Amino acid sequence: MxxxxxxxxxxxxxxxxxxxxxxxxxxxxxxxxxxxxxxxxxxxxxxxxxxxxxxxxxxxxxxxxxxxxxxxxxxxGVLSLGFALLSGTDTLELARPHLRAFAREVGAAVSLGCRDGLDMVYLETIRSETALTLGLASGSKLSMLTSSMGRAYLAVQPVDVREALYGELAQMAGDSGAQQVKNEVQEARVEVDAFNAAGCCYSFRAWHDDVNAVAVPFRDPRDRRWLVLSCSGPASSMGEEVFRERVAPRLKALAQRLGDTV
Structure with a gap:
């Protein structure tokens, strides 16, 4: 469980x-x-x-x-549940045109996701026609520790909940992956600790060797759960400076239009 x-x-x-x-x-x-x-x-x-x-x-x-x-x-049966979730998410319908505009403006992929157990799951992904990014689609899952989306979700959780999640993630890895997860937890902690100052969380080549990303959490106005916006692009052409100076401010502004941010 x-x-x-x-x-x-x-x-x-x-x-x-x-x-x-x-x-x-x-x-x-x-x-x-x-x-x-x-x-x-x-x-x-x-x-x-x-x-x-x-x-x-x-x-x-x-x-x-x-x-x-x-x-x-x-x-x-599983597919029908997924469609029920997506069709019932008013925020997703509201977000789609904004995601399309953002993807065109930035020239990258932008996604909306939420927590699913110890992972993050994509509810929607919009790609720029010129974006060369991994083909993750709705339903794809990401690591809570190495993805910017997961780190942003962790950043807005109460301290006791966040620490419990770190513990569950380490336990799930078992003895064989304990050291790797320990390193991932430490890297995630650094990003989470920087969230209050930055207002977002980054993942530079952590989730994938050629993917940089930034994510911003916001509360769904309908049910008050935490959703996360993320933008990702190839690290080879979109470096850290691009995400910090160009992408992150725009993504934070979009999150504020869609719901309540920290």
């Missing part, structure tokens, strides 16, 4: 539901099929539990079982 909160009311928390959602979250961008072994490794659940959950999700239309391969794929 990846929900970070100061406390959970065990009387109301449905463990079986949380475990089923963990199975659906086990799929990563670009992956179409996962087997029971993959689910066990990624969720830490017993094989017998995974079998029951996968069967239930298949019956309900959220997973589809490929008998020839012995693996599961996401089915239409």
């Amino acid at each position: 990846t929900a970070s909160a100061p406390s959970i009311d065990e009387r109301k928390f449905v463990v079986a539901l949380a475990r089923g959602l963990d199975l659906l979250r086990a799929f990563r961008p670009g992956e179409t099929l996962l087997g029971n072994r993959d689910f066990v490794e990624r969720t830490g659940l017993p094989k017998a539990t995974v079998n029951r959950l996968a069967y239930t999700l298949t019956v309900l239309g959220y997973l589809r079982f490929d008998e020839s391969l012995g693996k599961y794929a996401l089915d239409a």
Whole structure:
């Protein structure tokens, strides 16, 4: 279970539901099929539990079982939930024309995202026709530690929630990736600590070797959750100075038009 909160009311928390959602979250961008072994490794659940959950999700239309391969794929039920989220996000409809104008003006990709467990997920991405950026689309997930979007989200969380997230991220990495995550946490802390002065968070070649990015958080006027705007471009042609002096001020102004900023 990846929900970070100061406390959970065990009387109301449905463990079986949380475990089923963990199975659906086990799929990563670009992956179409996962087997029971993959689910066990990624969720830490017993094989017998995974079998029951996968069967239930298949019956309900959220997973589809490929008998020839012995693996599961996401089915239409998950897609319908995604469309329900996107179609119900008034802020997304409001933001789209602004994102298009911003992408044309800056000549880069601009995205709107939110938290999804221990990752950040893209709700929308608009690319400039001239932008040479990675082809991430709606539904793509990013690291909360190395992406500017994740760092911006962390920056506006209460200290106890942020520290709990750092701990969960380190725990998820396990012993094999502990040192890498420790380094990523330290780099994220530097950016988060600089947020109050900068009003944004940067990621220079941290998430990808040839990607620089900046992100600004704002509260959705409708439901008051934190959303994050980010702008990314190739590091080879859009250096740190471009993002600090040209892109960041424009992105902060856009965030202020869309919702409440810090």
